[in-house]
Structures are given as structure tokens and as C-alpha cells.
Amino acid sequence: MSDSHVAQPGAWQQFWQSKRNRRRVTLTVKFLFAAVTLAITLLPILFTLSSAFNGGGSLSATRLLPAKPTMENFRVILVENDFWLWLRNSATVSSIAAVLSGFLTMLTAYSFSRFRFHGREHLLLMILIVQVFPSLLAMIALFSLLQQIGQYVSFVGLNQLGGLIFLYLGGAISINVWLMKGFFDSIPREIDEAGMVEGATHWQIFWKLLFPLVRPIILVIMILTFFGTFGDWLLPRLMIQDADKYTLMLGLQQFIVNDYGNNWGTFAAGAVLGAIPQVTVFIILQEYIVGGLTAGSVKG
Amino acid sequence: MTKTEAFHKNAGSLSLGRIGLVLLGLIIFDAFAMWFIYQMLGDGVWQLAAMVGAVALLVNGIWLHPRGYPLRWMSPGFSFMILISIFPILMTIYYAFTNYGTGHILTKTQSIAVFEARTYLPDDANVYDYTVFQGEDGRYALWLQSQNNAGTFATSDGTLVEGIGPLDADGIPETVANYRRLTKAQSLRAIAELADMQFGAAPNVVQITARPGEAAQLAPRFVYDPATDTLRDQQKEILYTADAERGAFVAADGQELIPGYQVPVGWRNFDRFLNNPSFRGPLLPIFIWTFIYAGATVLVAFSFGLAIAIAFGRDMPFGRFIKSLFIIPFAVPGVLSILIWRGLLNPLNGVVSTTLAEMLGQPIGWPPVFSDPFWVKVALIGINVWLVYPYFMLINSGALQAIPQDMYEAAEIDGANAWQQFRYLTLPLLLVGVGPLLIGSFIANFNSFNTIYLFNDGGPPIAGAATPAGHSDILISYVYRLAFGGGGGQDFGYAAAISMIIFVILLLFTLLQFRYMRIWEGVGENV
Numbered sequence: 096m097s098d099s100h101v102a103q104p105g106a107w108q109q110f111w112q113s114k115r116n117r118r119r120v121t122l123t124v125k126f127l128f129a130a131v132t133l134a135i136t137l138l139p140i141l142f143t144l145s146s147a148f149n150g151g152g153s154l155s156a157t158r159l160l161p162a163k164p165t166m167e168n169f170r171v172i173l174v175e176n177d178f179w180l181w182l183r184n185s186a187t188v189s190s191i192a193a194v195l196s197g198f199l200t201m202l203t204a205y206s207f208s209r210f211r212f213h214g215r216e217h218l219l220l221m222i223l224i225v226q227v228f229p230s231l232l233a234m235i236a237l238f239s240l241l242q243q244i245g246q247y248v249s250f251v252g253l254n255q256l257g258g259l260i261f262l263y264l265g266g267a268i269s270i271n272v273w274l275m276k277g278f279f280d281s282i283p284r285e286i287d288e289a290g291m292v293e294g295a296t297h298w299q300i301f302w303k304l305l306f307p308l309v310r311p312i313i314l315v316i317m318i319l320t321f322f323g324t325f326g327d328w329l330l331p332r333l334m335i336q337d338a339d340k341y342t343l344m345l346g347l348q349q350f351i352v353n354d355y356g357n358n359w360g361t362f363a364a365g366a367v368l369g370a371i372p373q374v375t376v377f378i379i380l381q382e383y384i385v386g387g388l389t390a391g392s393v394k395g
Numbered sequence: 396m397t398k399t400e401a402f403h404k405n406a407g408s409l410s411l412g413r414i415g416l417v418l419l420g421l422i423i424f425d426a427f428a429m430w431f432i433y434q435m436l437g438d439g440v441w442q443l444a445a446m447v448g449a450v451a452l453l454v455n456g457i458w459l460h461p462r463g464y465p466l467r468w469m470s471p472g473f474s475f476m477i478l479i480s481i482f483p484i485l486m487t488i489y490y491a492f493t494n495y496g497t498g499h500i501l502t503k504t505q506s507i508a509v510f511e512a513r514t515y516l517p518d519d520a521n522v523y524d525y526t527v528f529q530g531e532d533g534r535y536a537l538w539l540q541s542q543n544n545a546g547t548f549a550t551s552d553g554t555l556v557e558g559i560g561p562l563d564a565d566g567i568p569e570t571v572a573n574y575r576r577l578t579k580a581q582s583l584r585a586i587a588e589l590a591d592m593q594f595g596a597a598p599n600v601v602q603i604t605a606r607p608g609e610a611a612q613l614a615p616r617f618v619y620d621p622a623t624d625t626l627r628d629q630q631k632e633i634l635y636t637a638d639a640e641r642g643a644f645v646a647a648d649g650q651e652l653i654p655g656y657q658v659p660v661g662w663r664n665f666d667r668f669l670n671n672p673s674f675r676g677p678l679l680p681i682f683i684w685t686f687i688y689a690g691a692t693v694l695v696a697f698s699f700g701l702a703i704a705i706a707f708g709r710d711m712p713f714g715r716f717i718k719s720l721f722i723i724p725f726a727v728p729g730v731l732s733i734l735i736w737r738g739l740l741n742p743l744n745g746v747v748s749t750t751l752a753e754m755l756g757q758p759i760g761w762p763p764v765f766s767d768p769f770w771v772k773v774a775l776i777g778i779n780v781w782l783v784y785p786y787f788m789l790i791n792s793g794a795l796q797a798i799p800q801d802m803y804e805a806a807e808i809d810g811a812n813a814w815q816q817f818r819y820l821t822l823p824l825l826l827v828g829v830g831p832l833l834i835g836s837f838i839a840n841f842n843s844f845n846t847i848y849l850f851n852d853g854g855p856p857i858a859g860a861a862t863p864a865g866h867s868d869i870l871i872s873y874v875y876r877l878a879f880g881g882g883g884g885q886d887f888g889y890a891a892a893i894s895m896i897i898f899v900i901l902l903l904f905t906l907l908q909f910r911y912m913r914i915w916e917g918v919g920e921n922v
Contacts, residue, residue, distance in 0.1 A: 125706050129717055132703055135781070136724050142746055143735050199472035210465035218469075225480050227905045229842050231871060232894050233483035235490060235878050235887045240483055243443050247434045265479020268472040326728035328845060333879065344730045348849065351734055359738055366735060370727045377726035381719060385789050 146363035168364035181346035196267035204275030439504030497884030527582035553596035664892035673861035700787025768866035
């Protein structure tokens with residue numbers, strides 16, 4: 096017993112001495128680790144995909160490979176439910192909110208980048224501090240704000256898509272202003288000065304000279320804002336009562352919440368369809384997203 | 396002064412046409428703002444009116460003052476921010492000191508208006524003989540005749556109708572515009588419906604009385620007297636006095652009129668959870684669980700994300716491809732992921748439970764992630780880690796790449812083993828950048844309402860709590876439950892008071908974050 100105990104480390108050490116062996120072991124361990132983590136990460140998504148194509152549609156019938164693949168669940172969610180209506184509501188709210196927010200962000204960032212004025216640093220800091228308090232915390236006040244405003248201007252009131260858009264605009268001035276300001280800062284001032292020599296106004300310099308240069312960035316910011324809004328569930332839940340004004344997330348949640356057992360397959364189909372746009376865009380914009388996240392970390 | 400700065404100085408003074416355009420825009424903006432403020436003051440909504448007024452003044456100042464030019468660009472964005480981000484935060488603080496909630500939703504002005512609109516049938520009311528008419532669209536109207544026999548036509552929605560036809564011997568027309576006269580029998584058949592209706596425009600509103608063929612004029616039931624701040628109930632002859640502490644009109648015998656109105660109540664909401672055991676009872680475990688939930692999520696997700704980032708780092712074949720697969724869960728909207736997990740973890744027929752039953756011989760229904768407080772919490776942390784760790788994987792691999800390779804070579808020459816390299820080189824350097832994001836993520840998860848609410852609605856419920864509360868509720872979902880959860884009504888004031896606790900905690904952590912950033916900045920520069 097003691098012999099083998101002594102001998103084993105010896106053999107192990109010998110094996111470990113070889114760089115090739117060491118690399119092989121490390122790689123094996125890494126691939127095992129990859130398999131486990133990928134399973135944890137992707138299995139829930141694969142199960143959902145499978146449920147979407149599975150006939151029957153009950154929760155208990157979930158298998159990794161559908162027994163008899165069918166499009167029935169997709170037909171039910173698209174034809175017998177209000178999927179398209181919810182999608183249209185979501186797309187309307189998110190796209191208007193994203194375009195307006197993007198525009199406000201651009202104007203604000205341009206001013207921070209190109210002008211020096213009293214209180215500039217304080218305003219920049221204030222943006223960061225206001226960000227800390229999620230709008231969720233003030234949900235009661237937001238609710239009564241919409242209720243009060245809606246009494247006078249009905250299309251931005253409670254239970255109105257306009258009211259939702261209005262609330263999302265409150266978050267337009269966000270960390271994105273900092274990001275956007277950074278991009279404006281990186282555009283040489285000489286471009287502005289060339290415009291000034293030609294007698295262009297600030298608006299013309301902004302719109303004709305600088306905007307084309309930052310257009311790709313602002314597009315990415317708008318797309319990310321769009322999906323941030325698209326994926327929001329809580330504000331619609333608080334502010335919208337009528338089923339015909341549900342956003343997609345709210346509609347799918349209300350659809351599944353009452354009857355998990357029987358609606359599972361249909362919900363899975365809806366979830367797959369609801370996730371496709373964002374997953375596609377995120378994979379295309381991978382570089383930007385990872386870049387944006389790590390820029391935050393590396394710069395601090 | 397450079398050419399650019401000189402130009403900026405003059406930016407405000409531009410051509411006359413432009414100034415005219417600015418003025419025109421401001422006039423339209425101000426007209427709208429003033430109309431809005433006027434309406435709101437009429438309803439006693441003075442906080443919002445004051446805030447809109449302040450924003451309008453600010454915008455005017457920025458656009459009229461020459462040095463405000465740079466601020467013009469941000470005035471729309473910041474106006475929204477003040478109105479929709481900052482104002483609600485201030486209002487939440489205000490609500491924490493009021494009785495705002497079920498029965499006290501309205502302002503005092505609105506509450507008085509509600510009572511003044513109520514009517515009753517006085518004993519000595521003006522009485523009329525009526526004849527029923529019915530329009531082509533089925534709506535009813537009355538032809539009313541008083542003692543002196545002058546007839547008037549009163550429709551159910553109070554609109555005036557022209558075109559009264561020729562009167563018969565009793566002074567009643569056959570037709571009025573497109574309304575047709577009903578016979579006695581016809582009107583008797585509709586009497587139940589007619590008895591609930593009111594006819595004519597205010598203040599001459601009549602209702603059918605119990606006596607056949609007789610209608611009487613309704614009188615306002617409550618009369619408000621601003622001098623004494625009282626409401627007089629004309630019907631029962633009771634005087635209700637405004638009680639600024641209870642936020643309602645109260646009779647001498649203590650009876651309150653419903654609905655009441657909003658009033659400041661001082662520290663009463665805070666007093667409840669500080670000194671009342673039945674309110675404090677559920678709050679303490681919720682408070683502790685919120686910290687455990689957010690802390691465990693960040694810690695596990697960070698470690699897991701870091702492990703993956705290191706493992707699939709430089710020399711891993713397909714490393715890039717594998718890492719890009721982690722984008723997928725990150726890209727699925729979180730709401731959908733949580734709802735999917737709720738299905739997969741369903742103890743009775745979810746795939747996790749059934750697989751465990753097959754593989755380990757566990758009974759069906761295990762783990763009880765919906766009914767057992769411990770297992771609910773385990774599941775919630777698990778789900779939240781699943782949602783968050785791809786984020787940490789992505790930022791960690793970015794931060795790892797920023798660490799210069801030659802530092803590891805130097806460490807190797809110094810004889811540092813892998814663990815020492817990680818402990819004394821990788822981790823400290825990584826935390827320079829990622830540290831503040833860890834705190835940021837803690838703050839975000841401190842308020843991750845969706846996971847808690849969508850998975851199990853904060854349940855299972857805590858038995859015997861003064862207000863409904865669940866074992867897996869975090870502070871923010873508890874606030875939601877108090878404010879919108881139904882059950883015992885909406886308690887906005889108390890919910891806002893609890894929001895204040897969250898405010899304070901967030902503020903502390905943000906200060907910590909800012910400090911942390913500065914400290915590590917110094918370290919970063921030394922490296």
C-alpha cells in the first residue's frame with residue numbers, strides 16, 4: 096500500500112515532466128470543462144427549441160429531441176393568438192423610443208464634446224449619479240405621473256403606448272451620452288474648423304459633417320436601446336391594462352402564466368420567435384457589444 | 396483664445412430670422428406649458444405643476460440667454476430626465492411621508508369635486524309630470540311638465556334637442572326630432588331601466604320618483620364651505636370637517652367620508668417598520684435575503700465567468716468560437732429566459748425534476764422549487780447566475796487580454812507557479828478594471844425584480860405577516876407587492892418608505908464604487 100503510494104507520484108511526475116503530456120492533459124480538462132459549461136448554458140435553450148417543434152405541447156412531453164417534429168405550435172401562437180399585434184406594439188414603442196433617445200443622446204454628447212461651459216463636469220457627473228437609481232424604484236411615482244399627465248394629454252397617459260414611450264425617454268440621457276461623447280472627442284477638431292471657415296452654423300457642422308462620421312456608432316446605440324426596450328416587461332406590466340396594447344414580452348408572459356402545463360409548447364414557439372431578432376443582431380454585432388462591455392472594464 | 400473658442404462665444408447671436416424662429420418656438424412651448432400648469436393647479440396637482448413650471452423656466456432661460464447656447468443642445472434630453480427620472484425620485488421621497496394609497500389616491504381638490512358631483516332627491520324638490528320618449532337609437536328622453544304647464548325636453552345625456560312637434564291637448568308633443576312618444580304601457584315596461592337614469596343637463600337634473608308619472612329635480616348632496624373647510628351632507632344633515640391628519644372629511648362621531656385624500660403624515664410610515672413588530676417581522680428576513688441573493692449572484696457569476704474566460708483563453712482551440720456561443724443566452728431577452736426556467740424547473744412535470752427522478756430515483760416533485768423557501772432561493776440564485784455569468788465571461792476575457800503577456804514571462808522566471816500567477820498577478824490586475832463593474836452588478840442584482848417576480852412571485856408566502864410578503868421576496872419585489880400586489884389594497888406611502896431604504900443602500904454602494912474606482916486607478920497607474 097505504502098509502496099504504491101510512493102511509486103505513483105513518481106510515475107505521475109515522470110508523465111508530468113513531458114511538456115506534450117502536460118498540454119494534452121490540460122486540453123482534455125479544458126474540453127471537459129467546455130462541454131459542461133456549454134451544456135449548462137445551452138441546454139435550456141435547446142429544450143425550448145425542441146418544445147417549440149414538439150407536438151402535443153404539454154410541459155411533461157419535453158424531450159431534447161422532439162418525437163415527431165411539427166409546426167403546430169407556431170401556427171397556434173401566430174394564428175390563434177395575438178402574437179403579431181404584440182410584436183407590432185413592441186416594435187412601435189421600441190423603435191420610436193430608440194430613435195428619439197438616440198437623437199437626444201447625440202445632441203447632448205455633441206454639446207459636451209465641442210463646448211466648454213460652466214458646470215459641464217457637474218452635468219456629466221449628474222448623468223452617472225441619476226443612472227444609479229433604476230426607474231423601477233420610483234414605480235409608484237411613475238405610475239401616478241402617467242395617471243396625472245394622462246388626464247390632460249390622453250395619448251401619454253396610463254394604458255397608452257404613447258405613455259410607455261414617454262417614460263422610456265426619461266432614460267434617454269444615460270451612460271450612452273458618455274460613450275457618444277467619447278466618439279465625438281475622437282473626431283479631429285480640424286473638421287469643425289474647416290466647416291466654420293466655410294461659414295457653416297453649428298447645426299450644419301453637426302448634421303452635415305459630424306453625423307455621417309458617427310452614424311455607425313449611433314446606429315449601434317439605437318439598436319441596443321431598441322432591444323433594451325423590446326425586452327422590458329415591468330413598465331408595460333405596470334402601465335398597460337388592455338390586452339390589445341400588450342407588448343410582446345408582456346403578452347407572452349400573460350399567455351403562459353395562467354396555464355404552464357398546457358400552453359408550454361405554444362409559449363416555447365413564441366419565445367423562440369421573440370428571441371430570434373435579438374439573438375441574430377447580437378451575433379452580428381458581437382464585436383461592438385463585447386468591445387463596449389470591455390471598454391467599460393479596461394478604462395474603469 | 397483660439398479661433399474655435401471665439402466662434403463658440405458668438406454662437407448665440409445669429410441672424411434675425413433665426414431669433415424669430417427661436418422666439419416662435421418658445422411661445423408655442425410656453426403656451427402649452429402654461430395651459431398644462433393651469434389645468435393641473437385646478438385639480439390641486441401642484442407638485443407636477445411646479446416641476447413643469449421649473450422645467451419651462453429653465454428651457455426659456457437657456458434659449459434666451461446668449462451664454463446658454465451649449466445647453467440648448469441638451470435641453471430636450473435633460474427636460475425629459477428631470478421630468479421622468481429625477482421628479483419621480485423626489486415624489487417617491489414625498490410619498491414616503493404621506494398616506495397615499497387605497498382610499499387616499501386623490502388630491503383634496505379632486506376629492507371635494509367627487510363629493511360635489513353626488514346628488515340626492517330632496518323631499519321638497521321641484522316635481523314634474525313626465526312622458527317617456529325613445530329615440531331611433533333606443534335612447535330614452537323625458538318630456539317634463541311642471542305646475543305652470545310649460546314643457547321641457549330632457550335627454551339622458553343632457554344634450555339639447557331642437558324640433559319639438561305640435562303639442563296635443565295635454566301639452567305633450569307626438570314627436571321631438573327623431574324621438575318617438577311611448578305609450579303608458581310601453582314606458583311601464585321600461586320603468587326599471589328608467590328609474591336608474593338621470594335626465595337633463597346640470598344643474599337641472601331630474602330623476603323618476605317612486606310616485607307614478609312623477610319626476611323630481613335632484614339636488615347636490617354635498618356642499619363644500621371653503622371658509623370652515625367642511626362638507627355638509629344635505630340629505631342626512633351631517634357636517635363633515637376636513638381632518639388634515641387622517642386625510643379625509645370626518646363627522647363628529649368619527650365617521651370618515653370615502654374617498655379621502657392625500658395628506659402628509661410625517662414619519663408614520665417609517666414608524667411602522669421601525670417600531671411595529673408585525674411590520675418589522677417580514678422586513679428583516681427580506682432585507683437579509685436581498686443581500687445574500689445579490690452577493691451570491693455576483694460572486695458565483697464572476698468566478699464562473701472568470702474560469703471560462705481563463706480556460707478558453709489564449710491557447711484553447713476553438714476558444715473564440717466557444718466563447719461566441721456564450722453570447723446566445725446573453726442575447727435572449729431575460730424575461731423569456733426566466734419564464735423558460737420556470738417551466739423547466741416545474742417540480743411536477745418540468746424536465747429537471749423528471750430527469751432527476753429517472754437518474755437518481757428521486758420522487759417526482761423534487762426539488763420543490765416553488766413551495767420550499769430554501770429550494771426557491773437556491774433556484775433563484777442559480778437562474779440569476781445563469782443570466783449574469785456570460786456578461787462576466789465577456790468582460791473578464793476582455794480585461795485578461797489587456798494584461799501584458801510579458802508580465803507572466805517575468806513571473807515564470809521568478810518561479811511563480813500557476814496559482815501564484817493567478818493570485819498575485821491576474822486577479823489584482825483584473826480587479827483594477829472589473830472591480831467597479833462588480834459593484835455595479837451587485838447594485839443591478841439588488842434590484843433584479845424580474846427574476847424574483849416571474850419565477851415564483853416572491854413566494855411561498857410568509858405566514859402571519861402584517862402585510863402580504865413572500866419568503867423569496869427581495870426589497871424591490873416587496874415594494875411592488877405593497878404598491879400593486881392587490882390583496883390588502885395599495886399602500887403607496889408605506890411602499891415608498893421602503894423604497895427609501897433601497898435608495899440609501901444604493902447610495903452607499905455607489906459611493907463605494909466611486910471610491911473604489913479612484914483607489915484602483917492609482918494602483919493601475921503604478922503598474
